[in-house]
């Protein structure tokens with residue numbers, strides 16, 4: 466088999482959910498964000514493992530994702546949709562019992578007209594200016610909205626991965642002002658907010674990236690491993706080059722392994738010059754440009770030809786690769802391509 470292999474450790478996923486659950490008091494329910502195909506890892510497997518571990522509140526970005534989760538997990542769990550109630554979503558929301566997180570007065574009208582009595586939450590904007598009702602709009606419709614018994618009022622922190630950022634306390638204060646005394650369950654925090662401490666926990670938390678082993682959850686167990694099979698090995702002499710554009714030229718004789726996997730697998734070209742793959746604990750630097758389907762790797766210093774090399778694993782996690790690409794672990798995960806063979810280690 467020559468396709469690169471992504472191994473997803475569902476035990477580590479569940480351990481991360483439990484650790485984030487333990488970080489808040491038992492009065493706070495820990496949900497799970499499984500949008501974007503479970504951060505690229507395969508939503509069916511991720512959803513099943515988390516449900517089995519006890520997660521009951523799931524969050525997705527759009528109704529179509531919610532439909533897939535409902536099909537996987539059946540009627541018992543709660544599925545909340547961040548995009549709210551969009552035109553064209555009514556049948557899915559109604560038939561599959563999804564809960565839209567209503568983010569505007571227009572959406573609220575659409576929802577109560579199309580699906581009277583159907584559960585929904587309210588999403589408030591507390592400064593991120595991305596999704597959610599503006600405070601003024603909320604204050605204008607609040608009494609009407611409360612009569613319709615929303616199941617959750619939520620907002621989202623813009624800077625939770627920077628604990629000392631003044632934005633955190635500003636958003637916290639505004640969220641409290643907008644929700645105090647309403648008797649509706651509240652939710653403010655994703656992974657970063659959970660780590661800011663109990664004030665930020667409210668009734669429900671919504672961790673995503675921390676479940677999948679990414680920062681800002683530093684203690685997270687790594688969830689993914691990416692192994693690339695070696696498909697050819699050759700010796701080159703000083704002055705020879707490797708890959709498109711001849712960007713790397715050997716100073717000395719070198720042994721180059723060509724591994725299967727490239728930017729079509731979501732291994733961004735930009736990481737090439739800074740990144741090594743691993744043979745066990747031994748780093749083997751990438752040589753030349755990353756191609757669509759293959760990468761040249763320097764194995765001159767190895768004593769044996771390896772069958773495969775590891776890009777993501779205990780030696781090197783998603784945040785290190787993200788650094789090399791000038792991005793964040795979230796993007797590394799959600800870029801992982803369709804062509805990868807995915808294997809799941811059961812929890």
Ligand SMILES: *Cc1c(COP(=O)(O)O)cnc(C)c1O
Pocket residue numbers: 498500547620621654655656657671672673674675
């Ligand atoms: C993606 C998202 C989350 C999860 O965030 P993480 O940083 O991955 O934990 C929570 N809430 C909302 C509104 C989101 O968009």
